[in-house]
Amino acid sequence: MEPPGLVVHGAVAPFSTALRSLVNNPLYSDVRFVVGQERQEVFAHRCLLACRCNFFQRLLGSEMGPGVPSPVVLSTVPAEAFLAVLEFLYTNSAKLHRHSVGLCGCPVSFPPPLLGSVHTLPHTPASVERTCTSRERRVFCSQLCLEFVVKVLDVELVCEALQVAVTFGLGSLQERCVAFIEAHSQEALRTRGFLELSAPALLPLLRSDKLCVDEAELVLAARSWARVGAAVLERPVAEVAAPVVRELRLALLAPAELSALEEQNRREPLIPVEQIVEAWKCHALRRGDAARGALCRRRRGTLPREHHRFLDPPFK
Structure with missing residues (x-):
């Protein structure tokens, strides 16, 4: 019996750099998106998206046939946020800014806008809408955004993040936000984000x-x-x-x-x-x-x- 082989690993950085070079690169791309109100054209690679994300697998799979529009129009998704999603899918890392995770007042862009707004996409087939579950959105969000949000949490951001946590059932993020507001109560209560909280998001604060x-x-x-x-x-x-x-x-x-x-x-x-x-x-x-x-x-x-x-x- 032949002994099992030994798995060896190459350097991570060059591999990640090579894949990052394919983000929004028309070279070898076989799927095109039109993103945001500015209708920015974004190029991607169907096989990579499909193997990394169940949503894309269902949207772009060959079984969808002619039901998938070309290009795929995502008019409600900010281009910067969509590119951050692609970067994460290609390289398992992403450089994020507040706008990327949708914490600048955009009601559809957090969790990552692609998945947070899938039910509003005008060209998404109904069968795909049904397959994109809230659990998938939460998992994807936790991979890409939660660590970033926790690291940049401040008085101006915390109430918006709390609203997101309550809306999408992100318990760990909700706990972090409540603890932050408990420590910075007077400042947080003066923010616009506090005034825009929903009743379910305000209740855990008033019960503290x-x-x-x-x-x-x-x-x-x-x-x-x-x-x-x-x-x-x-x-x-x-x-x-x-x-x-x-x-x-x-x-x-x-x-x-x-x-x-x-x-x-x-x-x-x-x-x-x-x-x-x-x-x-x-x-x-x-x-x-x-x-x-x-x-x-x-x-x-x-x-x-x-x-x-x-x-x-x-x-x-």
């Missing part, structure tokens, strides 16, 4: 004990968030705020602050009346309501008030 911000500031931030949402959705502020305001810990406010909030609430309804009544109840009983203990618990950034000694122990 570790936010470094006082409850009075959090109430103001929630009102600003609801006003923006009301303007965009053309719905009442109270209706937009309903899914999240119950996480506000009104019992932490001093009586004078609670009275001022109650008066403002009459002018611009934001918080259900019964929620304010519950906060007053905590003051009257001089103890936290055991049934709603979390809403009487101080956060890391809660400023001390005289009545807090009657509530739960301070945050540790």
Whole structure:
């Protein structure tokens, strides 16, 4: 019996450089894309894309026959982002910028725009749309973008990244974003990204004990968030705020602050009346309501008030 051969490996860098030279290179290419609003022409190699990505395998496979348009038009995908995807598929690495991963306000470009917007591609056959599952999008995204996002996370980026994490079910990224906001709460609450969060993305923040911000500031931030949402959705502020305001810990406010909030609430309804009544109840009983203990618990950034000694122990 012939002994097994020994696998030897060549240098990685020259191999990667050689493959990178084929990215958007018309030499030997057999598939062409028209990408972005500028309709930039991008060349690629069908066999390489197909063996590296299930989506391309289904889109470009020979069994698709005439159903695959030539060129493949991807009008909603930014060219820079698409080229980053190709670079990763060809070389297993990519040089990314924020625009490449779609964290500059483009609602369809993260995860990688090609897969994040596949259901909107006007020329994608229905059979291909059905085969591109959300799991594939998450896996592809984690390969290409998550490490980059975590490394460049900052105050201006973090709320947009949190929204992406919640939308696409990226649990590890969501945890990183929440932890970052907990440590930089006041700055993050002042960003445009915070105002544009969806209710499901805002909820894990309002449920956190570790936010470094006082409850009075959090109430103001929630009102600003609801006003923006009301303007965009053309719905009442109270209706937009309903899914999240119950996480506000009104019992932490001093009586004078609670009275001022109650008066403002009459002018611009934001918080259900019964929620304010519950906060007053905590003051009257001089103890936290055991049934709603979390809403009487101080956060890391809660400023001390005289009545807090009657509530739960301070945050540790």
